[in-house]
Amino acid sequence: MHKSSAELLTCCGIDVSALQLAVAVQTEDARCWQRGFPNRASGHRALIVWLQKIGGRVRVCLEATGLYSLDLALALHAASGIEVAVLNPKTANRFAATLCRSKTDPADAQVLCEYARRMPFQLWQPPSSIALQLRALTRHIAALAQQHTRDSNRLRAVSASIAGSGCVRQDLQRSLRQLQHRAEKMRAAALALIQQDAELRPRFALLLSMPGIGEISALHLLGELALLAPGLSVRQWVAHSGLDPAHHESGSSVRKPARISRAGNRYLRRALYMPALVAVRHDPHLRAFYQTLLARHKAKLQALMAVARKMLHAIFGMFRWRSAYDGSRLLPKIELPALAAVA
Secondary structure: OOOOOOOOEEEEEEEEOOOEEEEEEEEOOOOEEEEEEEOOHHHHHHHHHHHHHHOOEEEEEEEOOOHHHHHHHHHHHHOOOEEEEEEOHHHHHHHHOOOOOOOOHHHHHHHHHHHHHHOOOOOOOOOOHHHHHHHHHHHHHHHHHHHHHHHHHHHHHHHHOOOOOHHHHHHHHHHHHHHHHHHHHHHHHHHHHHHHOOOHHHHHHHHHOOOOOOHHHHHHHHHHHOOOOOOOOHHHHHHHHOOOEEEEEEOOOEEEEEEEOOOOOHHHHHHHHHHHHHHHHHOHHHHHHHHHHHHOOOOHHHHHHHHHHHHHHHHHHHHHHOOOOOHHHHOOOOOHHHHHHHO
């Protein structure tokens, strides 16, 4: 019995670049097409019309490439008859290694089309508009902070050099004041945005209850965590952050030290780094955990990353149970008096 055209499944892979969309399509009755569309609103509309004309259910896979793919994913999700999956680029690259040795945009689109056809399909759920605005604000604040650090270093170098120019020094000082003012303005906008949302407001307060997390760190953490799907587990949170341990062992001859995978959100890892540094000084439970790892001959950075991972576990529990931070629940087996002597 043949399926009707409405029941046929059409699989589509889209390779997204700054200017172009490379599209590969394959239907269940073995029809294949490849086309290109401009990566702008008019191109998104033309792509949706073309996919809907093919008929049947359309299943689309594309890689997460930041703002280049976000607008396309939102447009496809809003269109009728189209299902969207947004893949981690690492997942797509590993799958591509089994199919294709070439690296071109049409080849990548064909690989993504095959992924949609062969692999379990996880439907993408778009984040709220407030969460998207908050992430844009916090990432812009982080960029301003990096620029402020660069200009501060340049000012220090110019001031220390006998060959430094007074005009350059004054210009850098003016730039630093402007950057500071812009960052304060963005932080005020982010805080106002959080106060408008009934879900983000209590989560922000919960983050502030954790030792090591101040207002700025809480903003950056919430900006990244607000976009995570609500049904994820804590292990998926850790994998998303790239703080999950990666082991490299083979037989008896290859045994490299474990390290974090880094296959995740670098903004979230950065947002956890300074809170982890502060927590090992001021939170007795995390300090005890840190000292335990050092006593087991772990490197300081390795132990610090483990603390950051524990903090992410704590945040997950705080958000899930809507309760303030409690170190004794996070690390119930840690004996503080015994480990205080190790510190």
